[in-house]
Amino acid sequence: MRKLLVSLVLFVAVLGAATAVAQTEQPTAPRNIVQTATDAGTFQTLTSLVERAGLADELSGDAKLTVFAPTDAAFRKVPQRTLNRLLRNRALLRRVLLYHVVEGDVKAAQIAGLRSVKTLAGPRVRIRVRDGKVYLNRTTRVVQPDVAASNGTIHVVDRVLLPPRG
Numbered sequence: 421m422r423k424l425l426v427s428l429v430l431f432v433a434v435l436g437a438a439t440a441v442a443q444t445e446q447p448t449a450p451r452n453i454v455q456t457a458t459d460a461g462t463f464q465t466l467t468s469l470v471e472r473a474g475l476a477d478e479l480s481g482d483a484k485l486t487v488f489a490p491t492d493a494a495f496r497k498v499p500q501r502t503l504n505r506l507l508r509n510r511a512l513l514r515r516v517l518l519y520h521v522v523e524g525d526v527k528a529a530q531i532a533g534l535r536s537v538k539t540l541a542g543p544r545v546r547i548r549v550r551d552g553k554v555y556l557n558r559t560t561r562v563v564q565p566d567v568a569a570s571n572g573t574i575h576v577v578d579r580v581l582l583p584p585r586g
């Protein structure tokens with residue numbers, strides 16, 4: 421009987437401690453696309469350019485969006501001359517950034533079944549699945565799919581997509 425009583429007391433103590441911990445933990449509020457990218461720490465160039473182009477509010481709003489987000493390493497692959505041109509021309513910068521955005525919350529499983537998606541810039545991005553990997557416009561690879569945000573999904577890509585001229 422004594423062992424049962426000791427076990428019961430220990431159980432109640434552990435349950436009480438677990439309840440106290442659970443009550444002190446604050447649930448994290450869902451973060452929007454811009455906040456999620458900022459929090460990740462690997463999209464500093466992208467988030468800076470989004471701010472510069474005046475797109476932060478659009479990408480933070482309630483509209484469901486899918487973003488193919490180039491990392492800082494992806495931006496380092498872009499020739500400096502091209503980056504300078506984007507920084508001088510806000511309309512072109514917006515076009516390039518919106519070429520990474522698709523209307524709706526499109527998950528990787530859906531993308532893998534598509535041949536292309538229409539971007540907010542207008543032109544379509546071609547999709548190809550090869551050896552279980554998703555490629556955009558032949559050379560840009562999705563390296564981390566389905567990063568959840570409150571207003572959509574981020575798919576991390578290894579290159580910056582440049583829209584066709586026109």
